[in-house]
Amino acid sequence: xxxxxxxxxxxxxxxxxxxxxxxxxxxxxxxxxxxxxxxxxxxxxxxxxxxxxxxxxxxxxxxxxxxxxxxxxxxxxxxxxxxxxxxxxxxxxxxxxxxxxxxxxxxxxxxxxxxxxxxxxxxxxxxxxxxxxxxxxxxxxxxxxxxxxxxxxxxxxxxxxxxxxxxxxxxxxxxxxxxxxxxxxxxxxxxxxxxxxxxxxxxxxxxxxxxxxxxxxxxxxxxxxxxxxxxxxxxxxxxxxxxxx
Amino acid sequence: xxxxxxxxxxxxxxxxxxxxxxxxxxxxxxxxxxxxxxxxxxxxxxxxxxxxxxxxxxxxxxxxxxxxxxxxxxxxxxxxxxxxxxxxxxxxxxxxxxxxxxxxxxxxxxxxxxxxxxxxxxxxxxxxxxxxxxxxxxxxxxxxxxxxxxxxxxxxxxxxxxxxxxxxxxxxxxxxxxxxxxxxxxxxxxxxxxxxxxxxxxxxxxxxxxxxxxxxxxxxxxxxxxxxxxxxxxxxxxxxxxxxxxxxxxxxxx
Numbered sequence: 441x442x443x444x445x446x447x448x449x450x451x452x453x454x455x456x457x458x459x460x461x462x463x464x465x466x467x468x469x470x471x472x473x474x475x476x477x478x479x480x481x482x483x484x485x486x487x488x489x490x491x492x493x494x495x496x497x498x499x500x501x502x503x504x505x506x507x508x509x510x511x512x513x514x515x516x517x518x519x520x521x522x523x524x525x526x527x528x529x530x531x532x533x534x535x536x537x538x539x540x541x542x543x544x545x546x547x548x549x550x551x552x553x554x555x556x557x558x559x560x561x562x563x564x565x566x567x568x569x570x571x572x573x574x575x576x577x578x579x580x581x582x583x584x585x586x587x588x589x590x591x592x593x594x595x596x597x598x599x600x601x602x603x604x605x606x607x608x609x610x611x612x613x614x615x616x617x618x619x620x621x622x623x624x625x626x627x628x629x630x631x632x633x634x635x636x637x638x639x640x641x642x643x644x645x646x647x648x649x650x651x652x653x654x655x656x657x658x659x660x661x662x663x664x665x666x667x668x669x670x671x672x673x674x675x676x677x678x679x680x681x682x683x684x685x
Numbered sequence: 686x687x688x689x690x691x692x693x694x695x696x697x698x699x700x701x702x703x704x705x706x707x708x709x710x711x712x713x714x715x716x717x718x719x720x721x722x723x724x725x726x727x728x729x730x731x732x733x734x735x736x737x738x739x740x741x742x743x744x745x746x747x748x749x750x751x752x753x754x755x756x757x758x759x760x761x762x763x764x765x766x767x768x769x770x771x772x773x774x775x776x777x778x779x780x781x782x783x784x785x786x787x788x789x790x791x792x793x794x795x796x797x798x799x800x801x802x803x804x805x806x807x808x809x810x811x812x813x814x815x816x817x818x819x820x821x822x823x824x825x826x827x828x829x830x831x832x833x834x835x836x837x838x839x840x841x842x843x844x845x846x847x848x849x850x851x852x853x854x855x856x857x858x859x860x861x862x863x864x865x866x867x868x869x870x871x872x873x874x875x876x877x878x879x880x881x882x883x884x885x886x887x888x889x890x891x892x893x894x895x896x897x898x899x900x901x902x903x904x905x906x907x908x909x910x911x912x913x914x915x916x917x918x919x920x921x922x923x924x925x926x927x928x929x930x931x932x933x934x935x936x937x938x939x
Contacts, residue, residue, distance in 0.1 A: 460755070460759070462790075463789070463790055465789075466789055466790060550776070551776075554771055554773060554776075555769045555770070555771055555773040556773050556774075556775055556776070558735055558769065558773065559767065559769060559773040559775075561734075561735060562733050562734070562735065562762060562765060562767045562845075563762060563763070563765075563767075563786075563787055563790065563791075564758070564759040564760075564761075564762030564763055564765075564791075565790060
């Protein structure tokens with residue numbers, strides 16, 4: 441019953457977010473601030489993770505391809521497919537559920553605890569629009585971060601594969617371009633947009649409706665990370681089933 | 686003026702407000718007092734529109750709040766200033782930005798005009814040395830002053846204060862009380878203060894209502910408290926030795 445209540449309230453929150461818009465001049469500043477906090481400040485960790493994940497995927501693939509009949513180009517092909525289809529959009533999004541998600545939940549939750557949200561409401565401001573809408577818009581820039589993750593991941597794969605002595609540069613590049621399906625890029629970015637929306641709204645929900653004090657802010661951040669990850673994983677399955685199967 | 690008629694508020698099976706009717710007059714400091722759990726905060730949150738009453742009406746200068754459309758409610762809220770118990774200042778903004786916030790949201794003033802008004806109100810609350818500081822960098826008393834400045838910057842007609850001097854030393858608390866009273870008189874606004882500080886009651890209480898278990902158990906002026914036959918009110922107000930002595934002195938005509 442609680443789950444149904446929460447799901448219903450989540451959708452009502454989304455509806456409320458797009459009502460009674462905040463003054464445009466104020467909103468622009470908020471959006472730029474959120475782009476900086478949520479996307480630009482996440483680039484460092486995204487680049488770091490993507491590079492090493494790309495490298496590890498290549499090494500693992502190379503070490504497991506022991507049959508001499510299988511061409512070594514397959515290492516580049518496997519690295520491209522796994523990074524573009526899953527590691528960049530999904531794996532990075534789960535990491536971001538921890539980083540961006542807990543930031544959103546704790547910042548909104550703290551505002552709830554310290555009555556800052558009440559202060560907005562008393563002034564006649566739609567607090568949902570003021571707090572959540574800029575985050576949703578800012579997260580539209582998240583796919584750019586994922587594009588960077590794809591490039592860096594493939595870069596990591598190339599360096600680990602070629603300079604690790606697992607295959608030649610030509611072999612890697614041939615595998616990378618072999619049997620390329622542009623639709624896979626569409627699929628990857630389509631689900632990234634969905635994940636971006638989930639990353640902005642689920643943590644916001646947990647922060648906005650939290651009750652209690654500082655301890656509950658911490659608990660809400662943890663719950664928000666768990667639920668954002670779970671929903672991303674389920675959404676990933678559904679999107680994959682619908683678009684690729 | 687704010688008129689409250691037969692206000693009821695429940696949370697599930699728990700009835701918190703059980704039919705409160707009263708009037709808060711313009712140009713006066715109206716105080717709501719009562720023990721913890723008597724319904725003071727819920728009453729105040731109904732007055733400022735954070736809670737919807739289950740039954741009853743609230744009139745702001747003859748405007749019935751329950752009948753107002755969403756846009757008219759928003760317009761009315763622009764005339765409300767609120768000082769929260771903890772200040773509720775925006776952490777990410779400086780003192781100046783906090784005070785400027787209502788002007789930015791609701792007026793078309795230029796930046797220079799807004800700054801002029803911000804400096805004016807900060808000066809009024811005797812705080813002009815902390816404009817560029819963040820709330821975390823200033824004291825509790827200063828935070829309360831910033832909160833008052835933010836509440837009055839857009840010329841409100843109604844000012845609500847939730848325990849404005851809680852957590853402050855007695856001297857600063859008196860300064861804050863006096864400031865709120867002066868601002869009320871200067872701007873002829875309707876001020877409603879939720880407090881359980883007896884110093885505030887005897888310093889600035891022009892009209893006092895006493896809530897007990899969700900009902901209005903007594904209302905009157907600070908002088909009338911001394912003659913009240915309401916035992917619960919007397920027990921509440923004269924719970925400290927100091928105030929018992931004040932009453933004795935008052936009754937002896939000292």
